[in-house]
Amino acid sequence: MYIHSAVLFRNRLFYALVALAGIVVLAGLYSVHLMEEHGHIITGMNNQIVWGIPHVFAIFLIVAASGVLNVSSIGSVFNKHAYKARAPLAGLLSIAMLGGGLTVLMLDLGRPDRLLVAATNFNPTSVFAWNIVLYSGMFGAVAVYLWTMMEGRMKPWSKPAGFFVFIWRFILTTGTGVIFSFLVARQAYGTAILPPMFIVISFAWGLAVFHIVQSAIYAWTNKVLDDYVQKRMKNLLGVFVIAALYFVVAYHLTNLYFARQSDFERFILSDGGIYPMLLWAGYVLIGNVLPLALIYLPGFGKSYHVNLASVLIILGGFSLLYVFIIGGQAFPLSIFPGFEVKSTFGDGAISLYYPSAPEILLGLGGVAVAFLITAVGIRMLDFVPHEDTKKFH
Numbered sequence: 001m002y003i004h005s006a007v008l009f010r011n012r013l014f015y016a017l018v019a020l021a022g023i024v025v026l027a028g029l030y031s032v033h034l035m036e037e038h039g040h041i042i043t044g045m046n047n048q049i050v051w052g053i054p055h056v057f058a059i060f061l062i063v064a065a066s067g068v069l070n071v072s073s074i075g076s077v078f079n080k081h082a083y084k085a086r087a088p089l090a091g092l093l094s095i096a097m098l099g100g101g102l103t104v105l106m107l108d109l110g111r112p113d114r115l116l117v118a119a120t121n122f123n124p125t126s127v128f129a130w131n132i133v134l135y136s137g138m139f140g141a142v143a144v145y146l147w148t149m150m151e152g153r154m155k156p157w158s159k160p161a162g163f164f165v166f167i168w169r170f171i172l173t174t175g176t177g178v179i180f181s182f183l184v185a186r187q188a189y190g191t192a193i194l195p196p197m198f199i200v201i202s203f204a205w206g207l208a209v210f211h212i213v214q215s216a217i218y219a220w221t222n223k224v225l226d227d228y229v230q231k232r233m234k235n236l237l238g239v240f241v242i243a244a245l246y247f248v249v250a251y252h253l254t255n256l257y258f259a260r261q262s263d264f265e266r267f268i269l270s271d272g273g274i275y276p277m278l279l280w281a282g283y284v285l286i287g288n289v290l291p292l293a294l295i296y297l298p299g300f301g302k303s304y305h306v307n308l309a310s311v312l313i314i315l316g317g318f319s320l321l322y323v324f325i326i327g328g329q330a331f332p333l334s335i336f337p338g339f340e341v342k343s344t345f346g347d348g349a350i351s352l353y354y355p356s357a358p359e360i361l362l363g364l365g366g367v368a369v370a371f372l373i374t375a376v377g378i379r380m381l382d383f384v385p386h387e388d389t390k391k392f393h
Helices: 002-037 051-067 069-076 086-105 112-119 127-150 152-181 194-218 227-257 258-272 275-297 301-328 357-381
Strands: none
Touching: 002 357, 051 069, 051 086, 051 127, 051 152, 051 194, 051 301, 051 357, 069 086, 069 127, 069 152, 069 194, 086 127, 086 152, 086 194, 086 357, 112 194, 127 152, 127 194, 152 194, 152 275, 194 301, 227 258, 227 275, 227 301, 258 275, 275 301
């Protein structure tokens, strides 16, 4: 009787969560309708800040979708048994987050139907056109990879497919970083350090998302994560967080070295209002210092500590992207260094941005899409990790 009640409760909770996610998706679609009906004047975006909160959500989801595949790559490509059982779940999460992120991007274009023009008229000189190929290729590559892992006859092809996905996700994340590094119309961008920085931060954000989803699945199915696997994944998460912080520091030190970037760095690091606050308190403290303490300090490192650290890493990731994307656009481009530029159009002025409800709902709608794909996928197919602990003890 108790078991039946527990199963019934979980079933009802599952449908309640799916219904809630569906409502969030509908709210996001309604926000898109409002922006189509009234124009982007109802958002916080303007002529200078053309990428707002929806892009923060979208880029986080896309970058994390690449990084979460690191779990499957360690298992399939590097033959680590502790990660092999988690490769299918990592593949599902990658497709889910990529789908959620691209949904936000497509609906934030203002004219989503124009995507057909980009798809049927390829422009090899546009980095955005390259990413259409990279994103669609990622969907196909991960789908084939999942097929080789979950279909018995295809098992011999699992390692080659995993290696192909391993290469493709590096190219995809490089393409995301290249979008900014090729963009010279903003002071924050136009540097070659951005592609490797995006690759490394994808590792930390993807593994943080994986930790949370895996913990939720284990709690849902009354399973206990093996201590050896917990320790390995916890330490790996800490290494990725440190590496990501190193690249962010290197990015700002590179900017500080050039005199033309000193005003921008002063704006981001100290004088820019919300941007320095989000960078230091949101990214450095919440997204790095506290998670590393929860992972490595004596007395910590337990499962619930790592889950909390993962949540903080994700919050820090959103803070970093807000500063990088929106703060990078808010600061004006120095067209004539050493001279003050003024005009009625607002040249040389720092732009203000206040996120609107439609923007936030659109971003949350993308997260809800990723949740729905993940929840339904786990419910319908066997993505729950099944591991043989004897192989790594």
